Amino acid sequence: MLIRQSEEIPSSEITPKEDYINRRRFIGSAGAAGLALSAGLLSTREAFASTKLQTVKSALTTTGEDLTSYKDVTSYNNFYEFGTGKSEPAIYAKDLPTRPWTLKIDGKVKKPLTFDIDTLLKLRPLEERVYRHRCVEAWSMVIPWIGYSLSELIKLCEPLSTAKYVQFLSWYDKKYMHWPGQTSINWPYSEGLRMDEAMHPLTLLTFGLYGEVLPNQNGAPLRLTVPWKYGFKSAKSIVAIRFLDHQPPTTWNDLAPDEYGFYSNVNPNVDHPRWTQKTERRIGLPFYQQKRTTLFLNGYADQVGSLYAGMDLKKNF
Ligand SMILES: Nc1nc2c(c(=O)[nH]1)N[C@H]1C(S)=C(S)[C@@H](COP(=O)(O)O)O[C@H]1N2
Numbered sequence: 254m255l256i257r258q259s260e261e262i263p264s265s266e267i268t269p270k271e272d273y274i275n276r277r278r279f280i281g282s283a284g285a286a287g288l289a290l291s292a293g294l295l296s297t298r299e300a301f302a303s304t305k306l307q308t309v310k311s312a313l314t315t316t317g318e319d320l321t322s323y324k325d326v327t328s329y330n331n332f333y334e335f336g337t338g339k340s341e342p343a344i345y346a347k348d349l350p351t352r353p354w355t356l357k358i359d360g361k362v363k364k365p366l367t368f369d370i371d372t373l374l375k376l377r378p379l380e381e382r383v384y385r386h387r388c389v390e391a392w393s394m395v396i397p398w399i400g401y402s403l404s405e406l407i408k409l410c411e412p413l414s415t416a417k418y419v420q421f422l423s424w425y426d427k428k429y430m431h432w433p434g435q436t437s438i439n440w441p442y443s444e445g446l447r448m449d450e451a452m453h454p455l456t457l458l459t460f461g462l463y464g465e466v467l468p469n470q471n472g473a474p475l476r477l478t479v480p481w482k483y484g485f486k487s488a489k490s491i492v493a494i495r496f497l498d499h500q501p502p503t504t505w506n507d508l509a510p511d512e513y514g515f516y517s518n519v520n521p522n523v524d525h526p527r528w529t530q531k532t533e534r535r536i537g538l539p540f541y542q543q544k545r546t547t548l549f550l551n552g553y554a555d556q557v558g559s560l561y562a563g564m565d566l567k568k569n570f
């Protein structure tokens with residue numbers, strides 16, 4: 254259901270939880286969750302957390318590397334809204350209210366649109382894509398994400414020729430923050446991509462991982478995954494997408510422009526001012542097996558290298 258931006262969302266558009274569980278897209282353990290739900294035993298949030306997503310195979314998956322365990326993927330996180338420690342988001346993001354959830358798309362587009370999350374989930378077949386995931390802090394994982402290309406959504410909005418950049422804004426509510434005022438971050442979390450980066454098929458609008466809807470700490474109910482860039486470009490728990498004629502301000506770049514560039518392409522040849530980017534640490538392996546060589550554009554150079562032809566990547570880091 255597409256809803257015009259100016260309209261309020263009628264309450265009839267908010268999916269009752271029973272309908273959600275009964276949808277054909279949802280399979281497997283959803284049956285058990287549905288029973289528990291009708292018996293009133295589970296809260297909505299718990300039911301979503303155990304909801305499986307049906308996926309189709311993707312041509313854009315990275316194969317050949319061992320997956321990082323579900324436990325590591327969901328307990329070693331960066332999500333500063335819920336604490337600055339790696340183990341804090343898994344604890345404090347529990348109350349993130351993921352339903353109802355609305356994504357608002359506006360700015361330089363012919364069709365500004367507002368979507369309910371469950372409409373967005375059904376818009377295109379969900380693909381499972383295994384991507385390498387590389388944090389600017391020089392650790393990495395391999396994660397089976399679920400979603401579809403952001404370009405599919407962008408096309409529906411018909412961006413104007415003046416749309417040169419896309420901004421992503423995360424959900425933010427001070428009363429849910431673990432330590433309000435703990436960081437000098439100017440909330441909400443903001444990130445951005447150049448239009449051609451946003452339109453690249455690898456850029457994934459992400460709804461799940463490991464066959465299930467996203468756990469809250471990984472950015473439920475929807476986030477971005479941009480596999481050739483440092484992890485901070487992949488905004489979590491997105492509520493707004495804006496098309497702009499100028500480069501948007503972005504959270505980490507605002508905080509420390511010398512350390513976190515707008516582009517933030519994974520690049521072993523451009524060190525962070527405080528550490529090397531030549532190597533990285535693969536989370537979940539025995540200590541002596543963790544160290545590996547960082548790949549240019551995180552190993553996606555064949556697919557995305559042409560986006561940066563002729564650009565000085567030391568300057569545009
Ligand atoms: N809203 C929001 N999005 C965010 C962050 C954050 O703090 N807040 N951290 C970023 C960083 S630094 C990384 S490495 C990834 C981490 O994603 P993961 O916890 O699913 O591995 O999310 C990114 N998206």
Ligand SMILES: [Mo]
Binds near residue numbers: 388389390483
């Ligand atoms: Mo990161």
